[in-house]
Amino acid sequence: MDKTKFILDEKDMPTRWYNILPDLPEPLPPVLHPGTGKPVTPDDMAPLFPMDIVMQEFSPERYIDIPEEVQAIYRIWRPTVLHRAYRLEKALDTPAKIFYKYEGTSPAGSHKPNTAVAQAYYNKKAGVKRLATETGAGQWGSALALGCMYFGLECKVYMVKVSYNQKPYRRIMMETWGAKCVASPSTDTKAGREILSKDPNSPGSLGIAISEAVEDAVTTKNTKYSIGSVANHVLLHQTVIGQETKKQMEMAGFYPDIIVGCIGGGSNFAGMFLPFVKDKIERKKPNLRIICVEPQSCPSLTKGIYAYDFGDTVGMTPLFKMFTLGHTFMPPPVHAGGLRYHGMAPIICHLYRLGLVEAQAVPQVATFEAGVTFARTEGFVSAPETNHAIRVTIDEALKCKQSGESKVILLAHSGHGYFDMAAYESYLSNKLQDYDYPETEVKKALASLPKVPGA
């Protein structure tokens, strides 16, 4: 009997996070201070983050110990399961072998708690009482609400208005864990009020919500900011995913030929592939393909430019070197709310630039078609974000059918779609639409790229 699932015991859960920084073939471009154009220092970041997290952002150490308090929480749902998608393979009639690492069994339903728990822990340790953050589709906001619950911190979430209205259940979930959640732009911050005064019907964007959360953190007592993707430390925390998967693929007796994942800020997929890309950098696995999948409507890697830009809309953050559509870009309201960010994790952008990872943009309807195929074979109903990765997984498996190759495809499955059934209903009733690449919008947003002082 072939195994359907590859399960690790708690004692085989990683006890260290893997930090890619010392293994990069070229150093990561520094994050710059927008006022001076000089690399930001740990002191610059101290108003936003506790020092443990700041130091992780810059750390030259290849491995960083996971505190026992964080491991104790991880053990509530980790290690997560690696599945073999036998039924999907059979339905596609492909010789490809498809595996998926499923992060949907966490209490928040996605990979996001991997970093939320760590961030809540370090803030608690530093004496912080309250965290402020933004959320798009609500996966990150609910994860931080959960993390703050575990460590007894207050939590305030600015949720992009279009998602706040589309997904009320996500807000209630945050409240169930004791957090407060408001629609962004909100009247709770200066940034929000300014945007509302210009456009009272603003649907919000992740960039705007970041501006609000950052302002809240720097202006409220005992409060720090928390970010759910993009930053180095977030990708670091997510490497539990890839480290577990490496062990599980060994149990299965395979090494992937192709790894596929969706990218919004990039944390889930980086968490999966960073421990694997190491093998590619070291030329142990030169032919490994790593495919980052983004929505055609918000195509930062495939259509953005590689430049220094703000992380938020208002321009309160430092400058990050990344593929960006411009920090003022307003993406169309596609259902994969988590994949609507104008930029991308600097580490992923750097690896893309170096040719170590690939990128593909896919249209919305085709992703739901893939998600329904997955639900009607494996059974699990996936998040709209994940459906992007499933689309490309299926495409690659069908290529194998054509070529007769029996490739091993590893899918980073970021979470379930139980809060996204309204989007499935739109798809099933043929109401879901694709959005063209928003060329004019991007052009306008790119014109607002900040000048780097002294550059």
Added chain:
Amino acid sequence: MDKTKFILDEKDMPTRWYNILPDLPEPLPPVLHPGTGKPVTPDDMAPLFPMDIVMQEFSPERYIDIPEEVQAIYRIWRPTVLHRAYRLEKALDTPAKIFYKYEGTSPAGSHKPNTAVAQAYYNKKAGVKRLATETGAGQWGSALALGCMYFGLECKVYMVKVSYNQKPYRRIMMETWGAKCVASPSTDTKAGREILSKDPNSPGSLGIAISEAVEDAVTTKNTKYSIGSVANHVLLHQTVIGQETKKQMEMAGFYPDIIVGCIGGGSNFAGMFLPFVKDKIERKKPNLRIICVEPQSCPSLTKGIYAYDFGDTVGMTPLFKMFTLGHTFMPPPVHAGGLRYHGMAPIICHLYRLGLVEAQAVPQVATFEAGVTFARTEGFVSAPETNHAIRVTIDEALKCKQSGESKVILLAHSGHGYFDMAAYESYLSNKLQDYDYPETEVKKALASLPKVPGA
């Protein structure tokens, strides 16, 4: 390091279901034909169920092999995890040891697929093309939609109208798996049309929905009926839960003093406790307490009478000896939709009558209070049904705090509450209400108990 979770490998998954019938200290009262008053025969049941399932309903065999095709599907999410609730114990400051067996990781989010998959398989094997069923809160309907998807059967679900309106996501989930779902009472059946003609605003009930599904099955070509609880074969299929848990409790080094679960039709909890009640029947564990928890608003065990009654409202089914509130009883619209059935599984009623299990009825608001406590300690957001069992688990743990006893409490956790966030919102905003025991309604319904011919 103490273990947080007890995980079985696929190879340790049960390969047989456990049948309590031969181990009962007194035989189960027979199911009667409503026309003759004689025990129903397998032939009487053949119009509704395929013969393999009919035979399971009467089987004298202690163990029944689980077909490999069913095991292959189970392996997609089984064995499920047994958790130790360290954080809940600590929050309650109790010396009790609390374990919970979590069925929420199945694709449908509850224990229900354990029998849905088996029923779909046996129907497929018998050449059936389509199944009809009823659902209350939607957990069973989505499970059968999933089961039918796995085996390529069509599926029609009659969903109690009040839940259909409260939980649209459940319907969309069924549609995502390819099933058809209508609000019951519907105009698709004679039974539904008759009820609507008397009360166009009927909120529906599980009893009405059963009438519709049974009528559909007996009047539609190539169609059989499928039931999600109550029947012997359903409880049988659910015993994978208790068998796994017994092994996992052994891994943990404990045997439960108290087992707690919620009961609507009784299948989840019976699936848990039947392998344990065997130890009580055999006097190996005479002090084991098994507590069945039901809503105060639909208290079949604690307030019903032990009599022969129909399983449905219209009176199309055979007569079951059970604790019943009367087959015409209309329960108030509490959120634990799965616990709104007028009767109870005959096996559970029989064991209750014999003093082998206990019963408690709890009010709605207190169950949500318990559910939020669970969410704010363990993290998982539970179904309203499950919250009933959590309430009593917490009560028993607090009694241990009083007495200083370090009892081992095992909670049958039937599933997650991701589709029930509206109910959590009602609770969090103090809008949730309790319902008094509907004494007048029950009295009226009990007056309509059928006469058993020849009795």
